[in-house]
Every structure is written in structure tokens, then in C-alpha cells.
Amino acid sequence: MYKSIVIGTGPSGLTAAIYLARANFKPLVIEGPEPGGQLTTTTEVENFPGFPDGIMGPELMDNMRKQAERFGAEFRTGWVNSVDFSKRPFKLSVEGIGELEAESVIISTGASAKLLGVLNEKENIGRGVSTCATCDGFFFRGKKIIVVGGGDSAMEEANFLTRFASEVKLVHRRNELRASKIMQDRARENGKITWALNNTPLEVVAGDKGVTGLKVRNNETGAEEVLETDGIFVAIGHTPNTGFLNGQIHTDEQGYILVEPGTTKTNVPGVFACGDVQDKKYRQAITAAGSGCAAALDCEKFLDGEIIHDWSQSLNK
Secondary structure, eight states: OEEEEEEOOSHHHHHHHHHHHHTTOOOEEEEOSSTTGGGGGOSEEOSSTTOTTOEEHHHHHHHHHHHHHHTTOEEEEOEEEEEEOSSSSEEEEEETTEEEEEEEEEEOOOEEEOOOOOBTTGGGBTTTEESOHHHHGGGGTTSEEEEEOOSHHHHHHHHHHTTTOSEEEEEESSSSOOSOHHHHHHHHTOTTEEEEESEEEEEEEEETTEEEEEEEEETTTOOEEEEEOSEEEEOSOEEESOGGGTTSSOBOTTSOBOOOTTSOBOSSTTEEEOGGGSOSSOOOHHHHHHHHHHHHHHHHHHHTTOOOOHHHHHHTO
16 A cells, blocks of 8 residues: 555656655655656757756656655556556556555656657657657757648647758648648748658668658659658657546546646546646646646645545536
8 A cells, every 4th residue: 555656757757756755655656668758768958957068868867766766765667557546545457566556646657759650760769850849959950850740730840940950841641731720821931941741751761870861752653752851850749648547537638637727636536647648738848847746745735635626526527
């Protein structure tokens, strides 16, 4: 029996663990097959406060873990297959561990960026392939960039990247874009953005120093060519990691956990959510860490009997 279990070890989960451990709640932190979350696939992080010269993503996450362990957080590796939030203590079925019980749970399982599924894509994440323009755009100052996608997020990222890149080419497998008209208009009015519509990505081309091009097939002619580029930004959306909840926690139509505005409380008293699993707007390490702090503080108050869950009661009606 644990007072609190934290699911996930990204910036939000580790920050929550630090706060809970310092409050002497001795949390158990369950880390999945990718400890540290998306930052472990990032090379240098330059926008996390406190590191004027930047810090490598894996090193940042390792430091946060060590900080949580220093205060007494326990870490175990496993995959949460299912949960039972119908009554307390909550039950978690964890592959590799078994069944666990807890008085409270913090969900910080994040959201996984959707990838193209083409050759050499995963191998080159952090070597020219990215899923976050605000995280990595600075590294491509004065270089040529490809953005793949046809929705609002692709238009937004393409426009953002023109602040750094000499040229941004937008690749989409259809002739028509899914983005809203206003977002399309902004992109088309940007002189730095060029277009390669009706082209299906086939392969990331890379050398010893990273990405050099994107191989595509023209859907009309069938011709294949390599578009030269220094970086490829995949902007086709994210999938929140909430499948294991089996509908016990309220989510929006995309699967992101709904929380009471201004808090991290879900519709189940004693269950909290933080980080990208409930944030589809900012998706930054620092905002995730901040929400992890908030989740721990909310959780502490709950365990101390101070929280009244009016909002959760209204959600459950």
C-alpha cells in the first residue's frame, strides 16, 4: 500500500515525485519502457531555466530522477496495463510488477508525437528529425527545413520556423490542406515558405552528421526524388497516453485528460493529472514540470483531507 503512486517519469512525473518525497509521502514512481519521457530523445535543451549553457536532455532527466531519489522516492520499472479507480485504495495492474494499491495516483504518462513511419525516421530523432519546433528550431538558424503535415499545427510550426530557417518547405501527401483557412492564409503569405503538396514521404536520408534530405513520391506522376534539407519537423499531431485508463478518467475527444481549471484534479477524487497527458497546448518541459509541482501539492492536500471535490462531483453526474 502506497500513499501515492506517480505513473510516468517525464518532467511532470519527476517534479511531482520530488515534491511528494520532500513532503515525506514516500511516493512510488512507475517508469515505463522510455524512462525520462520525450526529453531523453532530445540532444541539447537550451530553454530550461537554470542552465545558461544548455543541458543534454537525458542528463536533465537523470538529474531530476536523482533529486527525487535523494528525498526518498522509490522507482520501479513496469507497464501499467489497467487501473481500478472505482474505490480507494486504487488498484493498478503493472506488467513486470503485479498489482499495486495506492491512496492517490498522479498520472503523468505524457503524449506521444505521431511519426511518419518511414525508413530511418526513428533512428534520426535528435539528429535532424524533430517533433517540436519551439524546442529545436533555434538549432536550424540559417538552414533549410522541411515541415511534414497539413493541419493547423503544421502551419503554425512552419511559420514559427521561418524565424530561424533560410527556407521552410511544407510537405503534405494531399493536394488539399486540413488546416483552417486563416492558418493556411498565414502560411501562404509567408515568403519563406515553399510548398511540396501531393507528395508522400518515403524515407529520411541521412549521413554521418545527420539528416540531409527527405525522399518523397509524387502521387500524381509516381516519380521519386530527394528533397534536400538540414532538418525535418514532423507535425502530424500527438496521441495522449491514456489508453490504459479504460474510460475511468474523463478525457476530451482526442483522449487528453480533463482537469478542473486551475488545478490538476480529475473527475475521480484522489487521481490527478499533469504534463502533456492533459496539456495539448504548450507541451514544454518547463510547463510540464510546473504542472507536476501543482499535482503534488493538490495530492498532498487531498491526502491531508483538505480538498473538496465539487468539480469532480459535477463531472460524474
